[in-house]
Amino acid sequence: MASTLVKPIQFGKLMLRLPTTAAFGIQQQQRMTLRTARPLLFKSSKPTQLFGDEVPNPPTVPQPAANRIKGSYHWMNERAVSIISVPILATAFIYGAHPINDMLMGIVLPLHLHMGFQQVLLDYFEQRRWPVVGRVFKYALVTVTGLAMFGAWRINTTDVGLTSYFSRMWNANKKKNIDDSQ
Incomplete structure (x- = not known):
């Protein structure tokens, strides 16, 4: 019925x-x-195995040791440097030149650029495929980062500081045009 x-x-x-x-x-x-089969229609005598025997069990997989420079903490360090750079740059824009802020900017910005370029090198020049070129680029990146930090230190200690230096560079063309028009 x-x-x-x-x-x-x-x-x-x-x-x-x-x-x-x-x-x-x-x-x-x-x-x-959806057109799927009902699981009740199929009976299996042995338990389902999603992967073959070649996949090791989790307890037998060797776990690498935590390293503060590479691997396990690298992503967290990148995010920390990115987050720290925001208030440092905001302070430079709002308050202008200050020696402590300039010194922090001279450390954090090259470090931030180093970590970003390091990921590019790891992605495009991996160790397996480019053993010599990858190593040369890695050492070149470390050298350039060190030179950038040294240059920032020199500007901060013997010149006007990074904030004033970039401010002068930004406004140099405007002052030149004003001088030319007079």
């Missing part, structure tokens, strides 16, 4: 209410679902 039901059927954003019998409603619902 089939009773007549009003079953809501959804087509996209439309909701249709069609009078159906109970059996027809179940068939309609089955047609609208």
Whole structure:
């Protein structure tokens, strides 16, 4: 004995209410679902194995030791340097030149650039494929970063400081145009 039901059927954003019998409603619902096999129809005598025997069990996988410079902490260090650079740059824009802020900027900005370029070198010049070129670029990056930090230190200690230096560079063309027009 089939009773007549009003079953809501959804087509996209439309909701249709069609009078159906109970059996027809179940068939309609089955047609609208994904076409997958029911798990009850298939019985297996042995437990399911998703991967073959070549995949080792987690306790047997050797875990590398945590290293503060490479690998496990590298991503966290990159994010910390990125977050630290925001208030340092904001302080330079808001308050202007200050020796402590200039010194922090001379450390954090080259370090931030070093970490970014290091990831580029790791992605495009991996050790397996480019053993010599990758090593040369890695040492060149360390050298350039050291020179950038030394240059920032020299500007901060013997010249006007990084904030004033960049401010003068930014406004140099404007002053030149003013001098030329007079």
